[in-house]
Structure formats: structure tokens, C-alpha cells
Amino acid sequence: MSGTHRQRMALGRSALVALLLLWSLGPMLWQLYTSLRSADALLLGSAGLGGGWTLANYTDVLSGDPPFWRYMLNSTVVGALSTLFTLALAIPCAYALSRRGGLLRLLVGGGLLAAAVFPYVLLFLALLEVARQLGLANNLLALSLPYAGLSLPLAVLLLQAAFAELPVELEENALLEGFSLLQRLRWILLPLMGPAVASTGLLVFLFSWNEFPIALTWLSRSELLTLAPAMARIAGSSVFTVPYGAFAAATVLGSLPLLALLLLFQRQIVAGLTQGAIKG
Amino acid sequence: MSALLLMAPALLLLLAVFVWPLLDYAWLSLQAQSVFTGLQPEPVGLANWQRLLADGRFWQDAGQTLRFAVVSVGLELVLGLGFALLLHQRWRGRGVVRTLTLLPWALPTTVMALGWRWIFNDPNGPINALLQSLGLASVPFLASPQLAWQTTVLADVWKTTPFVALLLLAGLQMIPADLYEAFALEGGSPWQSLWRVTLPLLRPYIFIVLLFRLAQALGVFDLVVVLTGGGPASSTESLAVYAYLNAMRFLDFGYSATVMLGMFVLLLISSAGLLLLQRRVQVRA
Amino acid sequence: MTTPTTISTTTAAAPASLRLENLGRRIGDRAILDGVNLAVAPGECLALLGPSGCGKSTVLRLIAGLDAPDAGRILLDGDDITERPPARRQVAMVFQSYALYPHLSVARNLSLGMEVRGVPRGERDREVATVLQLLQLAEMGQRRPAELSGGQRQRVALARALLRRPRVFLLDEPMSNLDAQLREELRPQLRAILCGGSAPVVYVTHDQQEAMGIADRIAVLQDGRVQQCGTPQELYQAPANLIVAGFIGRPQINLLPQPDGTVLGLRPEHLVAVTEGGLPVRVLSREWHGASQQLLVASPQGELRWTCAGNLSIGAELRLGWAREHEHRFVQTTGQRC
Structure with missing residues (x-):
């Protein structure tokens, strides 16, 4: 009696999991399918699965002007730079915040939370003006500065939660042993925060890889475009005549690095976000 | 003192990126700076603000944005809770599925928006192809105002539900299992335990999710720009898109800044409303 | 080592x-x-x-x-x-x-x-x-x-x-x-x-x-x-x-308030059974520790801890005494030794 009940429960759950996977992956799998079909096969609908398979969409996209990998390279450069900047600024700040109590912590912590929630799209116009005045437009290095700034609130909050979780005696013992602040960070604290630093870095990378409005307004030279504005430019060119196979190939290519990162660091991301939620 | 020194670089960049723009907008909203002024700022007092109050398109977009935010965040919350409950149970392969469900959240909005455009394409997209093969008429998903709006909501829900689910999952993991066991021993059904145990204890997490997601949804931009371009007939235009158009297409920077600030005020009001609601719920509980 | x-x-x-x-x-x-x-x-x-x-x-x-x-x-x-x-x-x-x-x-x-x-x-x-x-x-x-x-x-x-x-x-x-x-x-x-x-x-x-x-x-x-x-x-x-008296020595010292405003401190290990004089007591409970017995006894001045080498059963009645040099006296109000 209870055996069949349990079996039925397990069956129901499997069905739900299948639905969940279909919902999450279906659209992406459809992109993958589309990207491998010839234009004719797509327009003729579901006419036969036997023929019409092709890699032409990929070769088209990769041999465009500029080739698609150029956008991905730009996005990677900006992502790496902004991750580096963010961590370099956020780690000392988070450390100081975690070691302080009282009003300062409350004020800075509250400000950071508000900034982390803030829809940054509101800021693009003023940031564009800064870029124009300082001549920072069309410069990938400069673009990573606002990215670092926008990522800082969440990064500091996540890292300071991780600092606060380390037993304070570890650092105190290092202090008594004559370690300087830099040595304590280098040898004791940061090695113990590996997962938190990795997940924070990954979130920053994701953000800058995906960021749209600022990249859209700061970058105009097509060989400097990052992935998001490049996609929008493709989309904006024309709605109905655009070859969707090439579209799909682009979306697959643009998603692959993130898929790889997500699979590599799945544990850290989940742990990092979970921790952030609990502390936040 | 040294603590402030360590924080200074980060705080300076934060001020430059978050505070400076708002001050800049406050100043800019009191200027006319457009093609009519040769793109030079000219003080005009409150003219921009008067225009904002009388601007039908601003208020229409405000309504659309708010409706979009409330509906999509509401759907994300319900769906996300379902995901979280499912992913919280123990079963084989749970870890992999957790990662795979995160994928939509990790992908660039612009990339997937492009994907949705193909999926909802009329008449060649897979959905319409399916409808046609069933002998039904194809549906102009992105060409009808109502359907375009619903498609936008669907794309947003698809993209951000994993994030909501992840945060709620974190909350579920904080609820000790013996609470459920005690409740079951007292004869509570699983459905009752959801309402009497899970949801009350999850409330702080739900609140954080709501706060974060509402603010983000009110600023919806990427999705609209790529999926519908704000159309048809600006029926899916959000406030952020309107502000963007004012600056980049109409080159009216003074008014664009005013729209941004107007949006900021609406954001503050909604956040305050949410805080009050949370307080009320807390007092009642 | x-x-x-x-x-x-x-x-x-x-x-x-x-x-x-x-x-x-x-x-x-x-x-x-x-x-x-x-x-x-x-x-x-x-x-x-x-x-x-x-x-x-x-x-x-x-x-x-x-x-x-x-x-x-x-x-x-x-x-x-x-x-x-x-x-x-x-x-x-x-x-x-x-x-x-x-x-x-x-x-x-x-x-x-x-x-x-x-x-x-x-x-x-x-x-x-x-x-x-x-x-x-x-x-x-x-x-x-x-x-x-x-x-x-x-x-x-x-x-x-x-x-x-x-x-x-x-x-x-x-x-x-x-x-x-x-x-x-x-x-x-x-x-x-x-x-x-x-x-x-x-x-x-x-x-x-x-x-x-x-x-x-x-x-x-x-x-x-x-x-x-x-x-x-x-x-x-x-x-x-x-405070020190209570902290040093296990089992804890017995502290007996006296009518003259002092507190008399007697360590459990310093109490001995006597035939006359001392305090009449009755055994309330006991813990057996092998070499010794840890007893709780009732006396007219209150309950006392007593470490005893012999073997007594609950309810036994006897008299307890102590050597003069094992008495500790404290002022009740200040707690200081006098």
C-alpha cells in the first residue's frame, strides 16, 4: 500500500523534473537545433528530419565582418578586466567592513544593499556623459570601470559575509606571529575564502558578459562591440529577412562559454548566492 | 582610520557610479539640452518636470512597466517557489538539475531575447509551425500589442525564475527538518505544512526576492529593446526604454534625465510600499 | 616526555x-x-x-x-x-x-x-x-x-x-x-x-x-x-x-552562616566522624567513588557535603567533627576572611 504510494510519488516527481528541464532547456535546445538546420529546412517547417543538416550557419557567423568570435573575445576581455578590478577593490573594502562594527558598518552596509538592488539602467546617461568628457568611449579597458563599479555592491556584500565567517583567531594568531595585513590576506584569509572569491568573481564576469545598456552607449566601433550590443545590432538590422539559422548559431556560440563556466563552478555559484541571500 | 583607507577606493568608485549620476540628473532635469539648444544646457527651471506630468507616453509607459513588473515578479515567485520545493527534495541527479535550471539566468538577456524572437516568429517559428501543422491559424505573437506584452512577460519569467528559485532554495535549506516532522506528527498534511510552516518561515527570503526582483523588473530594458523594440506601437515600451529613446534617438538629454528621475521616484515609492506591506504582514503574524 | x-x-x-x-x-x-x-x-x-x-x-x-x-x-x-x-x-x-x-x-x-x-x-x-x-x-x-x-x-x-x-x-x-x-x-x-x-x-x-x-x-x-x-x-x-573558597577545592567547601555574623567554611574532606561533640547529622544521599564516598548529610545548620572513607548507608545517623586548624572564617557582609 505505502509502497505503491511511494512509487506514485516518485513517478510524479520524475514527471515534474522532466517538465522543469523541458522548460529550462527547451528554448536553448531549439536554438541548437535551428543553428544546425539549413535555411530551406527551417522555412519548410518540420519537413523531414533526414536532410537539411548543416554547419553553414556557424561558418557564416564566424566569417562575418567582424567575425563573431571577435565579439566573444571583446566580452571576454571586458569580463576578465572588470572581474579583476572588482575583486581588487572589493576585497580590501569587504575585509575592512567585516572587521568593523557600529555605525560605519550599518551605513556602508545599508548603502551597498540599496545599490545592489538599484536598477543600474537608470545610470547609463550620466555614465555616457562621463565617458564622452573623459574620452573613454570605444575603450574596452575603460568600459570595465563602470562594470566594476556596478558589481561592487554585491561583491562587497558577498565577500564581507565570507570574511565574517572565518574564525577570528586564525587572523589573530597570524597577527601575533608578525604577519602584515597583506601577508594575512595572502597566506591565511584569501586561501580560505576560495569558494567565495570564485563565486563572486564569476558573478561579476556573468554581469559584464551580459551587460547591455552601457555597452550599447559606450561602444560604437563594430570591431569593439561586446556580445550583447552585437546581438542587438543583428536583431535590429531587420526582423523578417534575417536568417534565423545564423541568429541561432550566434546565440549558441554566445552561450557556450557561460555554460562551461556554470558547469565548472556550479557549486561555488550556488553556495555564494545562498550565502549572500542569508546574510543579505 | 585604516578601515576607511581600505574602503576608500571602492567607496570612491561607488560614489562615481551611483551617486554622481543621480546628482547629474538632478541638475540636468532643470536644463534644456537638446537639438533645439544646440545640445548645450540652458536652465529652464521646472519646465521638464511640467512636461513630464503632462506626458501621456511617460504615464502610459509607467503603467506598462509597473504592470509588467508586478505580473512577471508574481509569476516568478509562484513558479520559483515550485522549482525550489522540487529542487529541495532529495532525489538522484538533483545537483545536475539544479545547475541546468540555472542556465537561463546565466545567459545574456539579449542572446535569449533573440532566440525568443525566432521561437515566436510568425509564421516560421516553431510554435506557429506546430499550430499550423495542427491545422490552426498562426498567431502574430510579436505583432499584436496584447500578445507582445505577454511574450515579454514569458521571456522575463523564463529568464529570472531560476534566480528566484535559487534564493528561495537557500531559504528552504535554513528551515530545520524536525519542524516538518513535528508538524506531521501532529497530523498536518503536506499542503498544510506548506502554508503553516514553509511560507511563514520563508517570508524574509520572499521579501528580499520581491525587493530585488521588483527593482530590476521596473528597470527592464535589454529584453524589450531586443525582443519587441518597445512595439508594436510602444505597447511594450518600458520607462527605461523611453528614457533611452529620449536621450539617444530624440537627443533630448534634459528630458531624458527627468524621465530617469521620475522613474527613480516611482522606484522609491514601490520599494517603500513593499516595506510597509512587509511591516503590516509582520505585525499581523 | x-x-x-x-x-x-x-x-x-x-x-x-x-x-x-x-x-x-x-x-x-x-x-x-x-x-x-x-x-x-x-x-x-x-x-x-x-x-x-x-x-x-x-x-x-x-x-x-x-x-x-x-x-x-x-x-x-x-x-x-x-x-x-x-x-x-x-x-x-x-x-x-x-x-x-x-x-x-x-x-x-x-x-x-x-x-x-x-x-x-x-x-x-x-x-x-x-x-x-x-x-x-x-x-x-x-x-x-x-x-x-x-x-x-x-x-x-x-x-x-x-x-x-x-x-x-x-x-x-x-x-x-x-x-x-x-x-x-x-x-x-x-x-x-x-x-x-x-x-x-x-x-x-x-x-x-x-x-x-x-x-x-x-x-x-x-x-x-x-x-x-x-x-x-x-x-x-x-x-x-x-569567592576563592568556593572556587578552590572539590567537592566544594561547606559554608555555614553563624549567628555572630561570620561564615564558617569547612572542607568536605576535613570532616570526621566523632563519638561526642560536633554536629549531629543524618545521611541524605551518597555517591560511591571507590576509595571514598561522597555524602550529603543533614545537620541542624543545614546540609553538608562530606567526603568519607567508610561505608555508610542512607538514613544513618552519626556526629561529625573537625580539627580547629581546618576552620575557615569569613565576614558575612564583605565575604573577606577574618
């Missing part, structure tokens, strides 16, 4: 003495420490004994420089080190949790501090090998702290502290994470290591047996003040007040 001569090579060369003068520490309007005066001679081990929250760990943290006093001075060999940053005090501390760096091997845990202080590689390796040998950890060098037993972890923490060549040796409840049996086993070893050096040792504990077993002198701390400081014998034989 070790000899003092081998140990002295790894501790400070010059003998040091530690003095705390009138130390005060407040948090908000609560006084954690209120005028603490203590002196520890070179090579002497002083136990700070008190209940949790009495401020004994704060004393250690002030000596180490991890916390700053609101009043008073800390002198090391006559130098005022009150304002000196912790890194320059040359103090070693064994933390209650041992604070071993979990991501590093035992050998790395021991050598990293020397590396940071600029000790050359060859010397580091030699010193680590010596101290590992000394503390019977020779095989453990490549293990991570998580792979060690509690007792081994404690020895690694001790080894690390020894390698600091400290001018003052601080230990914060180093036994509290070990089980009772291990604690008793380790006590003589710990005493041998601590007493071998020439640095003053301050040992914080809440366990009076441990304090008596390890320390040369004990300072009983309560309410932020030193209640009494002396050898274990002095504290046992002449407790300065009711």
Missing part, C-alpha cells in the same frame, strides 16, 4: 618578567576588568582561574595586544608595551580552538610565521624538524590539521607557539576541547613544556583542578578583579574570601 634543557633552546634567550599594573577594560558602561594587578616571573606559570565571563580571556588579549586597555600599563622586562602593536610584542598564544591554519600542512603551519619574519629556509626546516621531534609529531609534518586528533592538534599549536620564541607565553583554555581522560594525561606533559622555558606563562582556565595541576601560582579572577593570587597550597589553605 621531554626534558627542560631541550625546550629552553626554543624559547626566549633573555629571561623576561611580565607585570600588569592596574589594568582596566570597559565595554560600554560595563567594567570587564577593574584594576587588575599581576606579576609573573621568568619561567613561572601563572594560572588565571575564574568562571566564564570573569574577564580572564580579556587579560590574555590585552597582554597579546589583540585588545587595548582603557586604563593601566603592561610591562615586559620593565618596558611599557601597552601601546605596542601585537606583531612587535613577541608574544605567543595558544588559542582555545588552536587556530591552526586549516589549509596548510602541519609543517607549513609551523614554518609560515618564520618565513614571514624572514628566517632563512634551512634554519626554518631545522627548527620545524626539532620541534616536531620534541612534541612527538615527527610523522605528522605533511598532514592537515583536520587529519589530526585533538591532542595532536594541541601539540601542533604548542609547537607553533614555541617556535615564536616568545617573551610571554599565553594559553587560553588549551584543554577545553579535549575529553576528560586526555586532559589528565596531557597535564604533566604540558607542565613539562611550560616550565622548561624562561618566558613567563599565563594560563587561562575555568577548571580549578587543571590550574592546581599545572600552575606555580593561581590568580582567581571574578567581577573583573583579582580575588587572590598565590600558590595552589596558599589558596587552598587560606582562601582570602568566600
Whole structure:
């Protein structure tokens, strides 16, 4: 009696999991399918699965002007730079915040939370003006500065939660042993925060890889475009005549690095976000 | 003192990126700076603000944005809770599925928006192809105002539900299992335990999710720009898109800044409303 | 397990003495420490004994420089080190949790501090090998702290502290994470290591047996003040007040309020059965401890604890007496010995 009940429960759950996977992956799998079909096969609908398979969409996209990998390279450069900047600024700040109590912590912590929630799209116009005045437009290095700034609130909050979780005696013992602040960070604290630093870095990378409005307004030279504005430019060119196979190939290519990162660091991301939620 | 020194670089960049723009907008909203002024700022007092109050398109977009935010965040919350409950149970392969469900959240909005455009394409997209093969008429998903709006909501829900689910999952993991066991021993059904145990204890997490997601949804931009371009007939235009158009297409920077600030005020009001609601719920509980 | 001569090579060369003068520490309007005066001679081990929250760990943290006093001075060999940053005090501390760096091997845990202080590689390796040998950890060098037993972890923490060549040796409840049996086993070893050096040792504990077993002198701390400081014998034989009397000696001393405004203190082990005189008592309950019996008896002056060598059953009635020199008398109002 209870055996069949349990079996039925397990069956129901499997069905739900299948639905969940279909919902999450279906659209992406459809992109993958589309990207491998010839234009004719797509327009003729579901006419036969036997023929019409092709890699032409990929070769088209990769041999465009500029080739698609150029956008991905730009996005990677900006992502790496902004991750580096963010961590370099956020780690000392988070450390100081975690070691302080009282009003300062409350004020800075509250400000950071508000900034982390803030829809940054509101800021693009003023940031564009800064870029124009300082001549920072069309410069990938400069673009990573606002990215670092926008990522800082969440990064500091996540890292300071991780600092606060380390037993304070570890650092105190290092202090008594004559370690300087830099040595304590280098040898004791940061090695113990590996997962938190990795997940924070990954979130920053994701953000800058995906960021749209600022990249859209700061970058105009097509060989400097990052992935998001490049996609929008493709989309904006024309709605109905655009070859969707090439579209799909682009979306697959643009998603692959993130898929790889997500699979590599799945544990850290989940742990990092979970921790952030609990502390936040 | 040294603590402030360590924080200074980060705080300076934060001020430059978050505070400076708002001050800049406050100043800019009191200027006319457009093609009519040769793109030079000219003080005009409150003219921009008067225009904002009388601007039908601003208020229409405000309504659309708010409706979009409330509906999509509401759907994300319900769906996300379902995901979280499912992913919280123990079963084989749970870890992999957790990662795979995160994928939509990790992908660039612009990339997937492009994907949705193909999926909802009329008449060649897979959905319409399916409808046609069933002998039904194809549906102009992105060409009808109502359907375009619903498609936008669907794309947003698809993209951000994993994030909501992840945060709620974190909350579920904080609820000790013996609470459920005690409740079951007292004869509570699983459905009752959801309402009497899970949801009350999850409330702080739900609140954080709501706060974060509402603010983000009110600023919806990427999705609209790529999926519908704000159309048809600006029926899916959000406030952020309107502000963007004012600056980049109409080159009216003074008014664009005013729209941004107007949006900021609406954001503050909604956040305050949410805080009050949370307080009320807390007092009642 | 070790000899003092081998140990002295790894501790400070010059003998040091530690003095705390009138130390005060407040948090908000609560006084954690209120005028603490203590002196520890070179090579002497002083136990700070008190209940949790009495401020004994704060004393250690002030000596180490991890916390700053609101009043008073800390002198090391006559130098005022009150304002000196912790890194320059040359103090070693064994933390209650041992604070071993979990991501590093035992050998790395021991050598990293020397590396940071600029000790050359060859010397580091030699010193680590010596101290590992000394503390019977020779095989453990490549293990991570998580792979060690509690007792081994404690020895690694001790080894690390020894390698600091400290001018003052601080230990914060180093036994509290070990089980009772291990604690008793380790006590003589710990005493041998601590007493071998020439640095003053301050040992914080809440366990009076441990304090008596390890320390040369004990300072009983309560309410932020030193209640009494002396050898274990002095504290046992002449407790300065009711607090010290209650803290030193197990089972706890019997305290009987007298009509003349004093309190009479009688240790359970000093009571003897007498045929006449003394107090008439009746046995209420008993715990059998093998060599002795721990009894709770009812007397006209209240209930008494009595450690008795004989074998009595519950309900037995007899008379208890004591020798005059075993009486402790305290003033009821102040608690001071009179």
C-alpha cells in the first residue's frame, strides 16, 4: 500500500523534473537545433528530419565582418578586466567592513544593499556623459570601470559575509606571529575564502558578459562591440529577412562559454548566492 | 582610520557610479539640452518636470512597466517557489538539475531575447509551425500589442525564475527538518505544512526576492529593446526604454534625465510600499 | 616526555618578567576588568582561574595586544608595551580552538610565521624538524590539521607557539576541547613544556583542578578583579574570601552562616566522624567513588557535603567533627576572611 504510494510519488516527481528541464532547456535546445538546420529546412517547417543538416550557419557567423568570435573575445576581455578590478577593490573594502562594527558598518552596509538592488539602467546617461568628457568611449579597458563599479555592491556584500565567517583567531594568531595585513590576506584569509572569491568573481564576469545598456552607449566601433550590443545590432538590422539559422548559431556560440563556466563552478555559484541571500 | 583607507577606493568608485549620476540628473532635469539648444544646457527651471506630468507616453509607459513588473515578479515567485520545493527534495541527479535550471539566468538577456524572437516568429517559428501543422491559424505573437506584452512577460519569467528559485532554495535549506516532522506528527498534511510552516518561515527570503526582483523588473530594458523594440506601437515600451529613446534617438538629454528621475521616484515609492506591506504582514503574524 | 634543557633552546634567550599594573577594560558602561594587578616571573606559570565571563580571556588579549586597555600599563622586562602593536610584542598564544591554519600542512603551519619574519629556509626546516621531534609529531609534518586528533592538534599549536620564541607565553583554555581522560594525561606533559622555558606563562582556565595541576601560582579572577593570587597550597589553605573558597577545592567547601555574623567554611574532606561533640547529622544521599564516598548529610545548620572513607548507608545517623586548624572564617557582609 505505502509502497505503491511511494512509487506514485516518485513517478510524479520524475514527471515534474522532466517538465522543469523541458522548460529550462527547451528554448536553448531549439536554438541548437535551428543553428544546425539549413535555411530551406527551417522555412519548410518540420519537413523531414533526414536532410537539411548543416554547419553553414556557424561558418557564416564566424566569417562575418567582424567575425563573431571577435565579439566573444571583446566580452571576454571586458569580463576578465572588470572581474579583476572588482575583486581588487572589493576585497580590501569587504575585509575592512567585516572587521568593523557600529555605525560605519550599518551605513556602508545599508548603502551597498540599496545599490545592489538599484536598477543600474537608470545610470547609463550620466555614465555616457562621463565617458564622452573623459574620452573613454570605444575603450574596452575603460568600459570595465563602470562594470566594476556596478558589481561592487554585491561583491562587497558577498565577500564581507565570507570574511565574517572565518574564525577570528586564525587572523589573530597570524597577527601575533608578525604577519602584515597583506601577508594575512595572502597566506591565511584569501586561501580560505576560495569558494567565495570564485563565486563572486564569476558573478561579476556573468554581469559584464551580459551587460547591455552601457555597452550599447559606450561602444560604437563594430570591431569593439561586446556580445550583447552585437546581438542587438543583428536583431535590429531587420526582423523578417534575417536568417534565423545564423541568429541561432550566434546565440549558441554566445552561450557556450557561460555554460562551461556554470558547469565548472556550479557549486561555488550556488553556495555564494545562498550565502549572500542569508546574510543579505 | 585604516578601515576607511581600505574602503576608500571602492567607496570612491561607488560614489562615481551611483551617486554622481543621480546628482547629474538632478541638475540636468532643470536644463534644456537638446537639438533645439544646440545640445548645450540652458536652465529652464521646472519646465521638464511640467512636461513630464503632462506626458501621456511617460504615464502610459509607467503603467506598462509597473504592470509588467508586478505580473512577471508574481509569476516568478509562484513558479520559483515550485522549482525550489522540487529542487529541495532529495532525489538522484538533483545537483545536475539544479545547475541546468540555472542556465537561463546565466545567459545574456539579449542572446535569449533573440532566440525568443525566432521561437515566436510568425509564421516560421516553431510554435506557429506546430499550430499550423495542427491545422490552426498562426498567431502574430510579436505583432499584436496584447500578445507582445505577454511574450515579454514569458521571456522575463523564463529568464529570472531560476534566480528566484535559487534564493528561495537557500531559504528552504535554513528551515530545520524536525519542524516538518513535528508538524506531521501532529497530523498536518503536506499542503498544510506548506502554508503553516514553509511560507511563514520563508517570508524574509520572499521579501528580499520581491525587493530585488521588483527593482530590476521596473528597470527592464535589454529584453524589450531586443525582443519587441518597445512595439508594436510602444505597447511594450518600458520607462527605461523611453528614457533611452529620449536621450539617444530624440537627443533630448534634459528630458531624458527627468524621465530617469521620475522613474527613480516611482522606484522609491514601490520599494517603500513593499516595506510597509512587509511591516503590516509582520505585525499581523 | 621531554626534558627542560631541550625546550629552553626554543624559547626566549633573555629571561623576561611580565607585570600588569592596574589594568582596566570597559565595554560600554560595563567594567570587564577593574584594576587588575599581576606579576609573573621568568619561567613561572601563572594560572588565571575564574568562571566564564570573569574577564580572564580579556587579560590574555590585552597582554597579546589583540585588545587595548582603557586604563593601566603592561610591562615586559620593565618596558611599557601597552601601546605596542601585537606583531612587535613577541608574544605567543595558544588559542582555545588552536587556530591552526586549516589549509596548510602541519609543517607549513609551523614554518609560515618564520618565513614571514624572514628566517632563512634551512634554519626554518631545522627548527620545524626539532620541534616536531620534541612534541612527538615527527610523522605528522605533511598532514592537515583536520587529519589530526585533538591532542595532536594541541601539540601542533604548542609547537607553533614555541617556535615564536616568545617573551610571554599565553594559553587560553588549551584543554577545553579535549575529553576528560586526555586532559589528565596531557597535564604533566604540558607542565613539562611550560616550565622548561624562561618566558613567563599565563594560563587561562575555568577548571580549578587543571590550574592546581599545572600552575606555580593561581590568580582567581571574578567581577573583573583579582580575588587572590598565590600558590595552589596558599589558596587552598587560606582562601582570602568566600569567592576563592568556593572556587578552590572539590567537592566544594561547606559554608555555614553563624549567628555572630561570620561564615564558617569547612572542607568536605576535613570532616570526621566523632563519638561526642560536633554536629549531629543524618545521611541524605551518597555517591560511591571507590576509595571514598561522597555524602550529603543533614545537620541542624543545614546540609553538608562530606567526603568519607567508610561505608555508610542512607538514613544513618552519626556526629561529625573537625580539627580547629581546618576552620575557615569569613565576614558575612564583605565575604573577606577574618
